[in-house]
Amino acid sequence: xxxxxxxxxxxxxxxxxxxxxxxxxxxxxxxxxxxxxxxxxxxxxxxxxxxxxxxxxxxxxxxxxxxxxxxxxxxxxxxxxxxxxxxxxxxxxxxxxxxxxxxxxxxxxxxxxxxxxxxxxxxxxxxxxxxxxxxxxxxxxxxxxxxxxxxxxxxxxxxxxxxxxxxxxxxxxxxxxxxxxxxxxxxxxxxxxxxxxxxxxxxxxxxxxxxxxxxxxxxxxxxxxxxxxxxxxxxxxxxxxxxxxxxxxxxxxxxxxxxxxxxxxxxxxxxxxxxxxxxxxxxxxxxxxxxxxxxxxxxxxxxxxxxxxxxxxxxxxxxxxxxxxxxxxxxxxxxxxxxxxxxxxxxxxxxxxxxxxxxxxxxxxxxxxxxxxxxxxxxxxxxxxxxxxxxxxxxxxxxxxxxxxxxxxxxxxxxxxxxxxxxxxxxxxxxxxxxxxxxxxxxxxxxxxxxxxxxxxxxxxxxxxxxxxxxxxxxxxxxxxxxxxxxxxxxxxxxxxxxxxxxxxxxxxxxxxxxxxxxxxxxxxxxxx
Numbered sequence: 001x002x003x004x005x006x007x008x009x010x011x012x013x014x015x016x017x018x019x020x021x022x023x024x025x026x027x028x029x030x031x032x033x034x035x036x037x038x039x040x041x042x043x044x045x046x047x048x049x050x051x052x053x054x055x056x057x058x059x060x061x062x063x064x065x066x067x068x069x070x071x072x073x074x075x076x077x078x079x080x081x082x083x084x085x086x087x088x089x090x091x092x093x094x095x096x097x098x099x100x101x102x103x104x105x106x107x108x109x110x111x112x113x114x115x116x117x118x119x120x121x122x123x124x125x126x127x128x129x130x131x132x133x134x135x136x137x138x139x140x141x142x143x144x145x146x147x148x149x150x151x152x153x154x155x156x157x158x159x160x161x162x163x164x165x166x167x168x169x170x171x172x173x174x175x176x177x178x179x180x181x182x183x184x185x186x187x188x189x190x191x192x193x194x195x196x197x198x199x200x201x202x203x204x205x206x207x208x209x210x211x212x213x214x215x216x217x218x219x220x221x222x223x224x225x226x227x228x229x230x231x232x233x234x235x236x237x238x239x240x241x242x243x244x245x246x247x248x249x250x251x252x253x254x255x256x257x258x259x260x261x262x263x264x265x266x267x268x269x270x271x272x273x274x275x276x277x278x279x280x281x282x283x284x285x286x287x288x289x290x291x292x293x294x295x296x297x298x299x300x301x302x303x304x305x306x307x308x309x310x311x312x313x314x315x316x317x318x319x320x321x322x323x324x325x326x327x328x329x330x331x332x333x334x335x336x337x338x339x340x341x342x343x344x345x346x347x348x349x350x351x352x353x354x355x356x357x358x359x360x361x362x363x364x365x366x367x368x369x370x371x372x373x374x375x376x377x378x379x380x381x382x383x384x385x386x387x388x389x390x391x392x393x394x395x396x397x398x399x400x401x402x403x404x405x406x407x408x409x410x411x412x413x414x415x416x417x418x419x420x421x422x423x424x425x426x427x428x429x430x431x432x433x434x435x436x437x438x439x440x441x442x443x444x445x446x447x448x449x450x451x452x453x454x455x456x457x458x459x460x461x462x463x464x465x466x467x468x469x470x471x472x473x474x475x476x477x478x479x480x481x482x483x484x485x486x487x488x489x490x491x492x493x494x495x496x497x498x499x500x501x502x503x504x505x506x507x508x509x510x511x512x513x514x515x516x517x518x519x520x521x522x523x524x525x526x527x528x529x
Contacts, residue, residue, distance in 0.1 A: 059480045063473060069165050070469045072129055072176065077462045079127040079135065080182065084455045086117045086124070090426070091448040093117075097433050098442040107441075111433035118426045122146050122154055125183055125423075138162070138178040145179045146423065154423035156180060182458050185419035186450040189443070194271020197412035201239070201264035201278060203232055205402035209315030210283025213404055215239055217266060218275050220251055226283075228315050228330040236264045266406075271414040278404045286398055291316055293393035305370065306377040306391045308344045315396030318351055322364050322379070323387025327355050345374040352377055365389075422451065 093110045096102055102110070125146045128134055133141035137158035145158040156179045163176050201215065207226050213235065215222045222242040224235055236259045243257035243266070254270030268274045290310035297304040308318070314333040319326060335346040348369060355367055364386040370376040379389055420428070425447045432440040 056480055056483050059476045059483070063476055065165060066469050066473050066476075069176075070466060070473075072135070073462050073466050073469070075127070075129055076135055076177065077459065077466075079124045080455055080459050080462065083121060083124045083182075084452065084459065086121050087448060087452050087455060090114060090117050090429070091445065091452070093433075094429065094441060094444050094448060098438055098445065100438065107433045111430050114426075114430045114433060118154075118423070118430065121426065122423065125179060134158070136177065136179040136182060138180075146183070153421075153427060155421065156183070177458060177461070182455065183422035184454055185421050186425055186447045186454075188418045188420045189446065190418040191415050192418045194269070194415040195413035196271060196410065197268035197273050197408065198410035199266040199268075199274070199276045199406050200409050201236075201266065201276075201404065201406050203235070203262075203402065203404050206397065207232055207235065207402055208283055208398065208400070209313075209396055211402050212281045212283075213239075214277075214279040215243070215264075216275070216277040216279075217243065217252060217255060220246055222246070228332040232262055233259070236262065239264055268412055271412045273408075273412055276406050276408075278406045280402055280404045282400045282402075283398070287313060287315070287396045289395040291393045291395055293318060293391050295389065295391040297389065302381045304379040304389045304391075306348070306379065307375065308347060308393065312343050312347050313396060317394040317396075318347070319390075319392045319394065320351075320355060320361075320367075320379075321388070321390040321392075322361050325360055325364075327358060327360050329354050342375060345369075348375065348377050420447070425451075 093114055097107050097110050125136055126134060126144050127136065134143065134145050137143055137145035138161035140158045143157055145156055146154050147157055149155050158179050160178055160180055162178060162181070203213070207230070209226050209228050209230075211226045213224050213226075222239055224238050224242075226235065240257040240259050243252065243255060246252045247255050254268055254272065255274065256267040256269050258265045258267065266274070266276055288311040291312055292309045294307050294309070295304050296307075306320070312331055314331055316331045318329045318331075320329075321327075329351045331347055332350075335343075335350040341349065352367055352369055355361065361367060363382065365382055366378075366380045368378055368380075370378050425444070429441070429444045429447070432444065
């Protein structure tokens with residue numbers, strides 16, 4: 001292999017250039033104190049460093065947010081402490097006003113002091129933060145939360161929103177209070193009337209003899225079976241009577257039944273929901289449609305003979321018409337229970353009694369059983385031209401389309417304690433001092449106790465929240481210190497090692513430069529003598 005002078009020089013220059021580049025890189029790292037001067041030096045290390053720095057920046061943003069909320073809580077604490085002091089003063093005025101030794105003029109003076117304290121309470125409730133935002137208005141930070149309405153009563157104008165804050169990437173919590181949390185309504189000592197639950201029971205379809213209906217209320221069952229001649233109204237009335245009798249006997253509690261417009265209404269008068277179930281079933285026996293009513297009229301005497309043949313069942317009907325008047329009889333099944341008559345004779349006997357009791361045909365004809373044949377009825381005209389006499393039968397039906405449903409038409413509201421708005425109660429106290437009785441003033445002491453309890457609990461909540469914030473800030477600072485330590489290990493340069501490496505690199509470069517200077521002066525002619 002032939003080594004030329006040019007190749008020798010080129011390799012020597014490349015070697016020295018590389019050493020100079022490495023030396024310059026080490027010197028740059030020493031001057032910055034960083035192991036990673038630019039991302040291209042180590043892409044993997046650059047990614048780790050960027051991730052750690054991002055985590056540190058995130059912690060700093062959480063810290064700023066937590067400090068801002070902590071400042072807000074301190075302001076809230078100041079306003080609530082002032083509110084508590086004002087309430088204590090109002091309670092002392094109430095004690096003085098309720099004393100039997102306090103005169104009317106003295107109470108007038110106490111009322112003036114009360115008005116001043118109420119005004120101070122209103123100003124505290126309308127407190128703002130450093131940015132002028134109302135603290136207790138919920139999300140309506142630009143709207144004054146407490147103001148007088150048209151009647152002069154101070155009412156809340158904000159909403160129930162509470163802000164949330166991120167303590168860290170994995171923890172979010174609600175902080176702060178709106179006006180409804182602090183200046184909340186107090187119990188008046190009265191109970192509001194309940195709103196009853198109302199269940200409507202509807203029956204539809206054809207009511208047939210033998211059909212059965214069931215109503216169950218809170219586990220108590222009530223049943224009814226359609227009787228001959230029974231109407232929908234009478235069936236519902238029957239259920240209402242059964243239910244109300246159960247209430248009177250102590251079986252059902254908080255229930256009342258009424259029939260309105262052919263609907264059975266079940267009232268849960270106690271203001272609670274109740275279990276109301278209904279069901280229906282068809283008559284067990286199917287009707288036998290073979291009953292025949294017949295009539296024979298003697299032209300000479302004008303006497304008509306009425307007869308019945310076939311199966312007579314409960315619910316079957318008999319119709320008698322004389323002229324323009326007609327009478328209907330429904331077989332009940334009670335006919336002939338007390339004698340040994342045949343079914344035809346028993347039904348006709350009951351029919352005759354019923355039609356005569358009605359008096360419908362008393363001016364036209366006499367209607368009576370044939371004394372020679374009790375299975376026939378004789379119709380004898382009392383005057384001429386009584387009209388056409390007709391006798392017909394109608395078998396009971398088996399349509400089986402009846403149904404019963406129940407619907408809750410009014411949701412109940414249970415009896416709940418009545419509440420009075422915070423500032424309304426304060427203004428009422430001022431009114432009682434001027435125009436009220438000693439007992440009315442005395443009743444406000446309980447209101448003030450409730451208000452003080454609410455404000456005290458709110459102050460305790462603020463203290464707890466501030467403690468949580470401080471703990472979270474401390475935790476975040478510890479985490480930030482750990483991340484900075486990790487970042488230093490990844491990013492910072494080991495100066496002692498770097499300086500040693502730089503000195504070795506400088507010595508190597510100087511040796512290479514000295515060797516190159518001597519080698520570059522050699523010539524082949526120096527050896528040809």
